[in-house]
Amino acid sequence: MNSNTIEPEKIPLANVKRVMKEDPEVVAVSNTAVEYMASSVQLFIHHFTEQALLAARAEGRERIGYADFAKVAQENREMQFVGRIIPKQQPFKDIFAQRVAADFHDDGPSIPFPRKEEEIEADEEDLSD
Numbered sequence: 001m002n003s004n005t006i007e008p009e010k011i012p013l014a015n016v017k018r019v020m021k022e023d024p025e026v027v028a029v030s031n032t033a034v035e036y037m038a039s040s041v042q043l044f045i046h047h048f049t050e051q052a053l054l055a056a057r058a059e060g061r062e063r064i065g066y067a068d069f070a071k072v073a074q075e076n077r078e079m080q081f082v083g084r085i086i087p088k089q090q091p092f093k094d095i096f097a098q099r100v101a102a103d104f105h106d107d108g109p110s111i112p113f114p115r116k117e118e119e120i121e122a123d124e125e126d127l128s129d
Helices: 013-020 031-058 066-075 077-084 092-105 117-128
Strands: none
Touching (some): 031 066, 031 077, 066 077
């Protein structure tokens, strides 16, 4: 290994096992299954990152960012299943407009915003009564 090569981080096997056991149908998980799953996750992360780098290079950049991962998740057919987790990047003004529309119509996406100080104080007063 030369000095410019970065050794990839290993996925912690205990975390992989914990996530696998989150499924209520899973009773036990063998160590071999955990190792294969961790290897699969590492390969997926590597592939996803390569695709994001290609997207960045297509725009003349060498650095990847959120927008590159989001673009791959939205436009790359084999990666579209990730699009539900990594939404397309949107300007804040568009998200805010959706929130305002949701407040008026009750049918838009639920986007939490910090409450105003007056609202918090009013809630605290109601609780103390």
